[in-house]
Amino acid sequence: MIWIVLVLVLLCFLLTHRWRFNREPPLDRGIIPWLGHALEFGKDASKFITRMKLKHGNIFTVRAAGRYVTLLLDPHTYDEVINDPESLDFGRYAQLLMERVFNLRLPLHQPEKAKAMMKRHFRGSSLSTLNSTMWRNLETLLKNEMPLNQKNWKEEGLFQLSCGLLFKAGYLTLFGGEQNNNNGTDPSRIYKEYKKFEGLVSSLARGTLGKEEQRAAEGVQRQLWELLAPAGLKQDSSSSPWLHAYRRLLQEDGFDEETQRKAVLMQLWATQSNIGPAAFWLVGYLLTNPEALMAVKREFGQISQMEGSGTPLVDKNMKTPMFDSVLEETLRLTAAPFITREVVRDKTLHMADGRDYLLRKGDRVCLFPFVSPQMDPEIHPEPQKFKFDRFLNKDGSVKKDFYKGGKKLKYYTMPWGAGTNGCVGRQFAISTIRQFVYMLLTNYDLELCEPNAQIPERDTSSCGYGMLQPEGDLLVRYKPREAH
Numbered sequence: 018m019i020w021i022v023l024v025l026v027l028l029c030f031l032l033t034h035r036w037r038f039n040r041e042p043p044l045d046r047g048i049i050p051w052l053g054h055a056l057e058f059g060k061d062a063s064k065f066i067t068r069m070k071l072k073h074g075n076i077f078t079v080r081a082a083g084r085y086v087t088l089l090l091d092p093h094t095y096d097e098v099i100n101d102p103e104s105l106d107f108g109r110y111a112q113l114l115m116e117r118v119f120n121l122r123l124p125l126h127q128p129e130k131a132k133a134m135m136k137r138h139f140r141g142s143s144l145s146t147l148n149s150t151m152w153r154n155l156e157t158l159l160k161n162e163m164p165l166n167q168k169n170w171k172e173e174g175l176f177q178l179s180c181g182l183l184f185k186a187g188y189l190t191l192f193g194g195e196q197n198n199n200n201g202t203d204p205s206r207i208y209k210e211y212k213k214f215e216g217l218v219s220s221l222a223r224g225t226l227g228k229e230e231q232r233a234a235e236g237v238q239r240q241l242w243e244l245l246a247p248a249g250l251k252q253d254s255s256s257s258p259w260l261h262a263y264r265r266l267l268q269e270d271g272f273d274e275e276t277q278r279k280a281v282l283m284q285l286w287a288t289q290s291n292i293g294p295a296a297f298w299l300v301g302y303l304l305t306n307p308e309a310l311m312a313v314k315r316e317f318g319q320i321s322q323m324e325g326s327g328t329p330l331v332d333k334n335m336k337t338p339m340f341d342s343v344l345e346e347t348l349r350l351t352a353a354p355f356i357t358r359e360v361v362r363d364k365t366l367h368m369a370d371g372r373d374y375l376l377r378k379g380d381r382v383c384l385f386p387f388v389s390p391q392m393d394p395e396i397h398p399e400p401q402k403f404k405f406d407r408f409l410n411k412d413g414s415v416k417k418d419f420y421k422g423g424k425k426l427k428y429y430t431m432p433w434g435a436g437t438n439g440c441v442g443r444q445f446a447i448s449t450i451r452q453f454v455y456m457l458l459t460n461y462d463l464e465l466c467e468p469n470a471q472i473p474e475r476d477t478s479s480c481g482y483g484m485l486q487p488e489g490d491l492l493v494r495y496k497p498r499e500a501h
């Protein structure tokens with residue numbers, strides 16, 4: 018009997034063991050068979066990857082839950098991954114996540130068509146229209162939260178305020194139409210369900226939900242599919258032209274109503290999940306850094322004096338270098354996406370330092386710009402510190418010159434990804450966050466409830482999907498600013 022067990026163990030070892038071939042990156046399997054480093058990776062990816070970087074350097078392969086993932090951490094070499102979609106495919110891994118998180122199966126070509134269409138709807142004059150609608154929705158929602166004749170302070174967690182307001186405004190702008198429009202679903206109702214779903218996304222993506230949680234996730238998904246059923250169906254003001262065109266595309270491709278609703282939920286998550294947290298971090302850093310707050314208020318003050326239209330910042334030519342630097346610095350500290358690609362054919366990766374490595378078909382390759390360039394002390398001195406003017410030159414112009422190893426960097430931060438699969442909604446997201454912060458700082462008195470409060474820690478277990486979540490909230494109070 019013992020022999021059979023030993024033979025089985027040996028067989029299992031031989032079948033699952035992997036040897037490092039000549040010219041492949043250093044291989045770190047971890048000590049637990051199959052699982053490898055999955056637990057440490059999932060718990061705090063940033064800490065784990067930093068530890069591996071110290072051990073192996075800028076490129077290495079780790080085993081995690083049966084998969085082999087090569088991490089590349091030299092920003093001078095990132096283009097090798099970003100610019101080779103033939104060997105390093107974006108779609109397959111995205112497809113896997115789509116199935117796990119949204120229970121959605123779409124053929125590989127469909128998301129590509131949808132992306133091309135999205136690009137048309139989030140650029141140029143379409144973007145200006147979206148920005149104006151977003152402005153109106155933000156203004157109405159803020160006034161609902163806090164009528165302009167209100168004299169008393171209202172206390173609220175800043176994370177709750179930013180995420181709630183921006184989700185509802187984003188939902189109304191893209192999915193649900195004008196508020197009080199009977200065609201749409203009440204944004205507060207959908208937000209309540211969405212929050213429950215969002216809390217489960219990373220576990221769904223990792224496939225680590227228990228039975229009970231899995232059932233809860235399915236229940237919330239069903240609720241959201243129901244609530245989203247009318248979104249984009251009619252070509253009227255009840256949702257954006259983008260969503261209507263997206264629905265039409267799905268219909269033309271022959272997808273049934275159920276698949277369409279799942280796809281709409283995926284779009285809701287893709288368009289809403291990161292803006293609220295980004296705005297929270299930005300306003301949180303401002304409130305805990307008075308000098309930065311003054312500088313941004315000064316810049317916005319000049320704009321509000323110039324503008325008479327009532328919808329400032331909609332014009333894309335409006336320059337706000339101070340705000341832009343604060344946003345860039347905020348995202349440097351808090352945006353931590355994995356840029357993951359599937360190796361679909363063997364590839365020789367040419368490192369900027371001259372070394373070549375072989376990437377094996379079937380593995381994944383992952384960039385983690387949070388560790389480098391974003392938190393790299395050689396590129397950004399005192400990387401843990403919020404320095405609001407880090408991205409400004411002394412003369413106030415935008416600073417773009419950052420160096421590593423004496424060589425100028427193309428990627429000195431990378432919150433939006435890059436290349437063909439970079440963020441389609443980048444301009445819309447920036448404009449939305451800018452409008453929200455402008456509106457809060459210009460029309461309201463906003464301050465910390467506890468003057469010495471610190472910004473919450475970043476929850477590093479939330480690495481991988483865009484913005485980091487905070488550990489806790491920051492209590493603020495606000496009321497309409499009295500006319501001076």
Ligand code: HEM
Pocket residue numbers: 107132135139287288289291292295352354355356357431432433434435437438439440441442443445446483484
């Ligand atoms: C602060 C807000 C946001 C952040 C930090 C962010 C970040 C990112 C990142 C890092 C990627 C690249 C993923 C990769 O290369 O693997 C990405 C892709 C994408 N983003 Fe965003 N995003 C934000 C907001 C938005 C918004 C508002 C929209 C839509 C209106 C959007 C639509 C997309 C789409 C469609 C892709 C996939 C591109 C593709 O298929 O090639 N994002 N985003």
